[in-house]
Each structure stands twice: as structure tokens, then as C-alpha cells.
Amino acid sequence: MERMKQMNLKKALFTIACMNITIALVLSLLSFWGCVELRSHFAAERTVIDIQSAPFLLTRPSEQSDQAETAAEIISIVQIVLPVLIFITALFMTASMFYRLKLKEPLAVLAEGAARIIENDLDFTIGAESQDELGQLCIAFETMRKTLLENNRELWRQAEERRRLNAAFAHNLRNPVTVLKGSLKLAGKGDGDPGHLSLMESYTDRIERYIETMSSIQKLEEIPVEREVVPWETLICELENMIHLIGADSSKQVRLRTSVHPEHKTRAVSVDQSILFQIVENLLSNAFRFAAQNIDVECSLNEERLELSVTDDGSGFPAALLRSGIQPFQKGKEDSEHFGIGLYVCSLLCKKHGGSISVRNRHMGASVSVSLKMESF
DSSP states (O other): OHHHHHSOHHHHHHHHHHHHHHHHHHHHHHHHHHHHHHHHHHHHHHOEEESSSSSOEEEOOHHHHHHHHHHHHHHHHHHHHHHHHHHHHHHHHHHHHHIIIIIHHHHHHHHHHHHHHHTTOOOOOOOOSOSSHHHHHHHHHHHHHHHHHHHHHHHHHHHHHHHHHHHHHHHHHHHHHHHHHHHHHHHHTTOOOHHHHHHHHHHHHHHHHHHHHHHHOSSGGGOOOOOEEEEHHHHHHHHHHHHHHHTTTOOOEEEEEEEEOGGGTTOEEEEOHHHHHHHHHHHHHHHHHHOSSEEEEEEEEETTEEEEEEEESSSOOOHHHHHHOOOTTOOSSOOTTOOSOHHHHHHHHHHHTTOEEEEEEETTEEEEEEEEEOEEO
């Protein structure tokens, strides 16, 4: 039977048909011979030979002649009908055997697979028990299932990338808007510093460039790095302004400490300011949200790396974040107004800029350290 399962459909059907026809032919011959023998037996009972008379006389017993004749006629009918019934039975047996051996199992497998695909369940395997046409169909069905699964995974991945991108887009727009609001509030309080208008114009241009960039990419990893040469003192000045404006509405205290090797003080660094300030703004925004009262910001230029750390005196990072690392949509606490993507965006931007980011808890709260690769001049 196992050999039969490995045959192709045409050969299997031919083999089963030949086998059943041969058996039917043998049974038909046996039945025909048996009927002949049986009818001869009844004919012998109906005929009597009288050997004492001369010449011999053939006589038939009157009391048995009618019954024997009826039995002989019935046997004659059976002799014709029985072979026909045997061949009809062989035909049904051929169909039944062919279905059970070649069709039943693969059709059941294909039907079950189709039903699970209709229910959007692709986590199964379609096995091919034979190499015949239906086995090849099962293999093709399995290939289709794998393709559908890969396509669905790709669609899920793209949807997740789009979700992350949209969340990052909305999240990172908050920070420049916060700076602009801070500038407007300071201007409304009578601070007539003309530098505020210049800063507002700068941040407006930055928002415009950011929207154009996020509209043209499909995932966060595609954010381009555009370095420009900026004096170190200018970077520190902009960092101070950013801290001042982001914390304009907060009563929390921010201490900024900077350090640089004397030979680098008058030199410039090649950095993508947009990426750098997005990182700083995200870290500062988180610090202002979670700090109890004090925030420490340290920034230093060491050889060709910019080291930045932001530490607050809040409750620190949750243990789950420290165990699993920085993940998208991971929130420090339940807060419907935030996406839980700030640290994840910082992590991606650091990698894009050839740097790294680390998080830890100190005795006073949470601390985030960033190291970015610079090109000094």
C-alpha cells in the first residue's frame, strides 16, 4: 500500500483497476464453473437410466422433475447475473480503494488548510505524504501559505514602522512647539530680547525641515544625517537657551555643567544639529516630567566624542525597562498624553550619528548618558 501511495494518480488507478478486474475475472470463472457443476448435479437427479431394459430407457421421476427444473433455471440465471455483480462490485471497490489510498488524506489536508487560511490562521504546516499530483499540490499549497505568512509579517512590520514613525513625528514636534511657547511667554512678560524672535524663526524653520523629512521617509531608520561645522561655544549657547525655554513654565531647577579640553574651546565640531537637539529636547522633556525638583545636565567634548548626560531626582526608571532595554512605546507610567517613544527615538538617532545611549538609576533618580561621534576641526 505504501508503494501504491507513491504512484502518480494515473498509474495508481490503472494498477487498482487491473488488480480488481483480475480478481473479478477469477471469481466470475469460479462462479460460472460452480454453477455448471451445481446444475449438472440437479440434471443427474432428474434423469434415471434403466439398464435392465433393452434398449436402455431414460426416464424422469415425476415427483422431482418440476423442482429440479426450477432449480436448474435459477442456477442458469445466477450463472449469468453473478459474474455481472462481481464486476460491478469490482468497479465500486476500485473507486473506493482509489479514493481511500490516493484522494482522502490529501483532500482532507487541503480542506483543513484552506479553512485555517480563511480564518487568518497561518501558523500551521501542510505536509505532503506522497510525491503524486496531489502531493505536489500540497507542496504548492504549503508554499502559498509561507508566502502569505511572509507577506502578512511584512505588512505587520510596515504597519508597526508607520506607527512608530507617526508616534515619533508627533512626539518630536512637541519639543520645538514647547520652545516656541516659552519664547512667546517670555515676550509676553515684557522681555524684549530681540534674540527671541531670531530663536523663534530658527525653530520655525526647523519644524518645517522636520516635517519635510518625516514626510519623505518610510521608517525612522531612514532619517538622514546631515553634518555641519558648528563652533563648540555656539552649541553650548544654544543648549543653554533650549534649557531655559523648555523649563520656562516649570519651577524645577536645572544645573548645566560643561567641560572641554582647552585645545578644543576655540575649535568647531561637525555635527547634525537637528539630531543632536532632538536628543537633548527628548531627554530634557522627560527629565522635567519626572524630576521632583532638580535636574543636572552635563556636556563635555572629549577627543572626538560629545558626552551628554541628563540626571533627575525622580523615582527612576522602572525595573522592566532596565531589564529589557529601550523599546518603543514603553512608558514609565500610564500617561495617555505621551507615546512612550522618546527614549527609543533617542536611541535610534544616537546610532545614526555613530553614538550610543545608556540608562541607569542613581541614588537620586534616573540618569541617561549619550555619547555621539564628532569630527572636530
